[in-house]
Amino acid sequence: MPGLRVLKSRDEFEGEIYTSTVIVEGDDLPASRDGAPTAEIGRARPRVDGRNRVTGRAMYTQDVRLPGMLHAAILRSPVPRARVRAIDTKKAEALPGVRAVLHRFNAPEIEFRGEKTLFRDEVKFVGDEVAAVAADDSQVAQQAIALIEVDYEILPHVVDLEEAIGPKAPKIDPDGNVHDAGEYKRGDFRKAFKDADVTIDVTYRTSTQMHNALETHGAVASWDGDRLTVWESTQAVFGVRNMLKDALKLQPTQVRVICEYMGGGFGAKLGTYKYGVIASLLSMRLGRPVRCVLTRREENLAAGNRSATLQKLKLAGKDGRIVALEHESWSNSGQGRWAANPTGPSNTLYDIANVSSTAHRVTTNAGALSAFRAPGYVEGTFALESAVDELAVAMKVDPLTLRKRHARSVTDPRTDNRYSLKRLLECYAIGAHEIGWSKRRNAGMRGSQPHRRRGLGMATQIWGGGGGPPAYATVHIETDGTAVLRVGVQDIGTGTRTAIAQVCADELGLQLDQVTVRLGDTDAPYGPGSGGSVTLASIGPAVRIAASEVREKLLVAAGGILEMPASELRIERGSIVSKGARTPLKEVMPKLDNSTIIGTGIRHPNPDKLAIKTFGAHFAQVEVDVRTGEIFVEKVVAVHDVGRIVNPLTAASQVQGGIVQALGFALTEERVVDRGLGRVMNANLEWYEIPTSMDVPEIVVRFVDVPDRKANNLGAKGLGEPPIIPTAAAVANAVANATGARVRHAPMTRARVLEALAMVGAS
Amino acid sequence: MSLFAYARPKALGEALKLLKNGTIALAGGTDLITLMRHGLAEPDALVDLTGIEGLRGITREKGRGIRIGALTALSDVEASADLLRSLPIVPESLRDAATPQIRNMGTVGGNLLQRNRCWYFRDEGVQCWLKGGKRCFAVDGENRYHAVIGAHECWIVSPSDLAPALIASDAEVELASSLGRRRIPLAGFYVAPSGKQRKEHAIRRGELITTVRIPEKALERKGTYVKAMERKAWSFAIVSVAAAARVRDGKASDVRLVLGGIAPIPWRVPAAERVLDGTSLDDNACLAAADVVLKDATPLRDNGYKVTLARELVRRALRSLMS
Secondary structure, three states: OOOEEEEEEEEEEOOEEEEEEEEEEOOOOOOOOOOOOOOOOOOOOOOOOHHHHHOOOOOEHHHOOOOOOEEEEEEEOOOOOEEEEEEEOHHHHHOOOEEEEEEOOOOOOOOEOOEOOOOOOEEOOOOOEEEEEEEOOHHHHHHHHHHOEEEEEEOOOOOOHHHHHOOOOOOOOOOOOEEEEEEEEEOOHHHHHHOOOEEEEEEEEEOOEOOOOOOOOEEEEEEOOOOEEEEEOOOOHHHHHHHHHHHHOOOHHHEEEEOOEOOOOOOOOOOOOHHHHHHHHHHHHHOOOEEEEOOHHHHHHHOOOEOOEEEEEEEEEEOOEEEEEEEEEEEEEEOOOOOOOOOHHHHHOOOOOEEEEEEEEEEOOOOOOOOOOOOOHHHHHHHHHHHHHHHHHHHOOOHHHHHHHOOOOOEOOOOOOEEOOOOHHHHHHHHHHHHOHHHOOOOOEEOOOOOEEEEEEEEEEEEOOOOOOOOEEEEEEOOOOOEEEEEOOOOOOOOHHHHHHHHHHHHHOOOHHHEEEEOOEOOOOOOOOOOOOOHHHHHHHHHHHHHHHHHHHHHHHHHHHHOOOHHHOEEEOOEEEEOOEEEEHHHHHHHHOOOOOEEEEEOOOOOOOEEOOEEEEEEEEEEEEOOOOOEEEEEEEEEEEOEOOOOHHHHHHHHHHHHHHHHHHHHHOOOOEOOOOOOEOOOOOOOOOOOOHHHOOEEEEEEOOOOOOOOOOOOEOOOOOHHHOOHHHHHHHHHHHHHOOOOOEEOOOHHHHHHHHHHHOOO | OOOOEEEOOOOHHHHHHHOOOOEEEEOOOOOHHHHHHOOOOOOOEEEEHHHOHHHOOEEEOOOOOEEEEOOOEHHHHHHOHHHHHHOOHHHHHHOOOOOHHHHHHOEHHHHHHOOOOOOOOOOOOOOOHHHOOOOOOOOOOOOOOOOOOOOOOOOOOOOOOHHHHHHOOOOEEEEEEOOEEEEEEHHHHEOOOEOOEOOOEOOOOOOEEEEEEEOHHHHHOEEEEEEEOOOOOOOOOOEEEEEEEEEEOOEEEEEEEEEEOOOOOOEEOHHHHHHHOOOOOOHHHHHHHHHHHHOOOOOOOOOOHHHHHHHHHHHHHHHHOOO
16 A cells, blocks of 8 residues: 555653554645635635534433433442442332342443443442442433342542542542642752742642533433444544443444534543443343433533642742743542642643642542643643742743743653644734733732622633544545535534534535535444543544545546536635536536545654644633722733634633633632531432533633644644633732732632632722 | 322412412412422322412502502512512512512412422431421531521521521411411511421411511611522522611601521511611611621521621611612
């Protein structure tokens, strides 16, 4: 096979670098030189699936109803830690309509996340799976759950991060609760800190944030005796397929996973969960489809969260620069076996000579963390960017000026690789202009009403988002002249379907409505999971190559039909155009009978020795009522450097959504767990307060919009995570600017703001 | 949720006959249905009151005050021209209550009878004192939203926005049962759970609220309602203050001061109201009154900020009566 190469590709995913083997064929296409809008790229297009979504026609996992389908419910541990001594299911099984009960004493051995069972003999958090029931309807399943009698031997537990670190805590893991989760050093922090003019030593905390996607986690599994089809609300159809085939000891071709539409994921649906295995096991056992969809409460107990953190930072300034930075963090991973390391931004964002960081993972009897939109970076940036402002105040320098001095470097300090593109200084300039930074005063400004103060704050973000291989696309032309694009990625609500339709239409010369996208199905060749802001930058370049191949073939074929040389033809808006003549493709294609033109595209590897990053800055204007502690976020300006913008409309909605979710993290969202009971007290949308439309400020979105030509053939990078990263720190910095009060714990609730105000005597 | 019978009578008498042990009256259902879903209410039968026409509507009769039917939707109270003109504190109290959707469904009677929002009470897996258990878990637990004053065995807070505004308007409730009718001041309708009283309301078995009455004299007062929430909408009050006073020649008299969100019942301290009598509701007077209201406050680990907030909200509410 000519041109086939086997290569290693090094790609960043969620702050870590991974190496993978990739097969490359042919040559990549060049990226656009200037990034000027073309027929489709750079055009604001409403979502191609918008009509289906708003009319209710879109089929979400929760909508899947199959003939003969049973409903599964899961019995979850009511206690934070216990040994399951015995389970009595007699009453549950006697209930009419109950078809099966699964638990640790009758379930097969299943490999799941390093454990050999779905139902632990020692349950480790409130919400841990104890048993599952399949029944004719969900009411009966719920009733049956309540009839299962479990004999628990209660064991000592700990749920709170700082208690778990302490000496009195019970050891949840045999080797203790605190584990190493990453270390990094450059330069000599101690010496630089000692020799500095100004130093700060501050502690920040962030609370556990829960995703609360509108659609809860869930799956419908259907076993036909030979093949398992699973509809799952997931960010990674291939991730689910691979987990299921391993857990159930099936061949890859025996498992098909489908997710055509989904109601939000935010990282919690990037991983795999037990409910899908439970639905599949029950379906395989009973020979009927089984639906297992989590309730809101279950969602908030056992479907992931953003870890609470404790972070200690030391910063030192000398001669107007930051000379030393130390960052030590502890993350409450619950029953998770990894930590979302908050020190990433400290290690990579600024050109600081002496940096030392240490991250710890802390095990507790709470639900496992999962990825949550920029895991670690949201928590870490809140601390780092708050601390940089605190240092700027101590150094008596404008916080933006201080940052600019450390934002010029063109190499990644961790690897010494050059950035493929970095336009952070432009982000600062645009943002400062939009928010009116020049009117900022160090002591804040008078507010619009008595007892209100106004302030401005800003913060920076760094993230990956370069994407990478493997990712594949196929395009074929239907007999009516329209194109069908098939990919193995999913659209988790970010607009992937629309963006890749644009890329395809643009390259082919079709109109947007002449491209049909088929995605979210493992029957297509592999596509990556939608996480780490990688989707478009991974699949987009492959789509472009597939479409380009089809265009070349189509021109040759059309030349044959029209009896003209292909070199004199081009395709525009769905027609073959030659000198002075336009022939619609729908007239050309039937003349080919059923011959089909097919193109395939692969994602080429990222360039070696280059750091592909996204940068951005958020600026916030707030008012604070210094008597009531109420924060009014008036305006957020977001400026991002994420390469070329394929669809300004969906890109802007990513940024708006990121800011709203960040405001929840910054102001109100906080999981509350009773330490004695180990129970989540607000596993609902009443006391777990996500922002309402009334909480959303004026949001101004700007993009640098310069193609990153070295990154990939689209010049586009990811945007899913960048907009959630810097908002909380920007707001905290604005609050401090307004009032002099520094709130070092997110969310900045009334209680915390009032406490900080009392410390500085503001009123 | 277990199975239950359901009836939708057309007349009040019929409804009262159906209300007996094991039955619960259903109006808007915005609280009851969630209680049932979480196993906190397990009626054998629901008596749906929404078919009873006579219990709906707001009437203003010159010299005879205002009557609000218990089935009147909260959104109708909020939009009532009569109330906006003669008793604006009441519609004002509903402006930030729940959501428009809930205000469309929720009724006046249901709002006054809603159960508390304590997260231990609402968790079906926790057997707290109010549900017949041995202790209140909030005392040593997660208590940022709990009571700072007036609690005995149970540290819930009164969640209603409407109740403080109505109490500040001297409202009375008319109650009916198959045994007869009675009328009590709304302020006396709420009880702080203690001793054998493991409940929040003085309503008796088989009784319904039929009407809320506001006397003519209350309409002469100026009133206001302020509410602190953790977010800008759709939150229960952390602290709320209903304040009303007769204002003449820059002096206040006949003051009413009722706080929500800080005690198991809407919290009214007549001694604080007397402090304000004859003052111009200046900052000093307002803060002195707030100190009287809060002097017995005993905050728990995480809710001391409520005292700070309450003090400032009392000041603001009272001050605004003079503007």
